[in-house]
Amino acid sequence: MKGGKDIAFSDYSPLWKSHRRLVHNSFTLLGRERAGFLSSVDSLCVELMSAGCRGFDPSPAVTRAVTNVLQEVIQYNNGIVQTITRGGLVDIFPWMKIFPNECLSKLKECITVRDRLLTRKLEEHKSPGSEEERITDDHVLMTAAEAFGAGVETTSTTLLWILAYLLHHPEVRTERPVCMSDRSRLPYLDCVINEGMRIRPVSPVLIPHTAMTDSSIGGHSVSRGTRVLVNMWAIHHEPRHWDKPDLFNPDRFLDNQGQRVTPSYFLPFGAGPRVCVGESLARLELFLFLSSMLQRISFSLPEGAPPPNLQGRLGVVLQPLPYKVVVAPRAGLGGRIQL
Numbered sequence: 001m002k003g004g005k006d007i008a009f010s011d012y013s014p015l016w017k018s019h020r021r022l023v024h025n026s027f028t029l030l031g032r033e034r035a036g037f038l039s040s041v042d043s044l045c046v047e048l049m050s051a052g053c054r055g056f057d058p059s060p061a062v063t064r065a066v067t068n069v070l071q072e073v074i075q076y077n078n079g080i081v082q083t084i085t086r087g088g089l090v091d092i093f094p095w096m097k098i099f100p101n102e103c104l105s106k107l108k109e110c111i112t113v114r115d116r117l118l119t120r121k122l123e124e125h126k127s128p129g130s131e132e133e134r135i136t137d138d139h140v141l142m143t144a145a146e147a148f149g150a151g152v153e154t155t156s157t158t159l160l161w162i163l164a165y166l167l168h169h170p171e172v173r174t175e176r177p178v179c180m181s182d183r184s185r186l187p188y189l190d191c192v193i194n195e196g197m198r199i200r201p202v203s204p205v206l207i208p209h210t211a212m213t214d215s216s217i218g219g220h221s222v223s224r225g226t227r228v229l230v231n232m233w234a235i236h237h238e239p240r241h242w243d244k245p246d247l248f249n250p251d252r253f254l255d256n257q258g259q260r261v262t263p264s265y266f267l268p269f270g271a272g273p274r275v276c277v278g279e280s281l282a283r284l285e286l287f288l289f290l291s292s293m294l295q296r297i298s299f300s301l302p303e304g305a306p307p308p309n310l311q312g313r314l315g316v317v318l319q320p321l322p323y324k325v326v327v328a329p330r331a332g333l334g335g336r337i338q339l
């Protein structure tokens with residue numbers, strides 16, 4: 001293990017425990033034996049994830065199979081998100097798992113659906129000879145499952161927050177389709193994404209860590225076994241570092257010369273050995289989704305509706321409260337988008 005980290009429900013869910021062990025083994029192996037393994041995990045994830053993008057394809061060639069798989073992924077993922085931190089007292093007193101627990105049963109059900117779907121996909125993607133490799137099916141499956149578990153809700157929620165803030169700040173949006181000559185302006189999109197992740201970190205208090213040895217943080221001693229919570233919300237709203245921290249202002253990620261800057265106290269993906277392993281994939285997804293959406297679709301508030309509530313609701317991630325938005329194809333693209 002690289003460092004000390006634990007999660008509240010790990011004690012009572014053997015499923016989750018073995019899942020994390022496998023995932024960490026997988027990522028360790030990933031570092032050592034990339035070939036073969038990467039290609040199967042990558043294509044497996046990319047195929048499932050890109051199903052979402054293919055939803056925009058208006059052609060009848062969007063196969064029923066892809067839609068069904070996507071529906072299944074959305075359903076089991078929603079089920080996991082709704083139940084994973086709702087074990088109630090079991091989170092605190094693991095022995096209480098012996099009593100009937102609706103949330104825990106639903107969680108197990110969703111995990112069964114997830115494993116069935118991923119196993120099917122894995123079988124489709126298996127290359128001849130892979131049996132001889134040291135990485136087992138479980139490694140591949142659990143790594144793919146982790147990519148979804150840690151990657152879907154975080155990225156989609158970040159997009160929802162950014163859209164909510166863009167509805168509040170129409171001056172940040174451009175009213176015409178993006179074209180090639182805008183390319184040099186696209187770094188600004190990164191600033192918008194950064195500002196979204198700063199002002200509403202999807203994980204305001206990071207996954208709890210546990211000190212593996214006697215240590216210290218900022219001059220305070222931390223003895224072995226201490227549970228350490230990183231308050232990302234406070235880091236991203238510290239007035240000594242951020243001017244008017246409650247204001248959505250993507251320009252704060254530009255210096256006086258208009259060059260992009262990334263302050264050291266901007267940590268949406270955490271830091272250190274347990275930093276988010278999906279950071280580059282997440283950044284790529286956010287950029288591609290946002291640029292394609294803003295290029296093709298115009299978003300506005302329904303007539304007379306108030307802008308989205310920005311307070312948020314804390315669950316597995318910090319989500320915006322549901323809001324309504326009018327979605328229309330941008331001029332010149334009419335008929336090419338189906339939603």
Ligand code: HEM
Nearest residue numbers: 147150151154155158206207268269270274276277278282
């Ligand atoms: C906007 C999107 C995302 C955000 C804001 C985000 C943020 C984070 C944060 C803050 C952590 C915890 C770091 C810590 O506790 O110190 C984390 C861990 C993790 N993330 Fe992400 N993440 C995102 C997307 C993804 C994606 C797309 C994947 C995988 C495909 C992923 C996989 C993971 C994994 C496996 C861990 C645990 C790493 C470990 O414990 O060593 N994340 N993420």
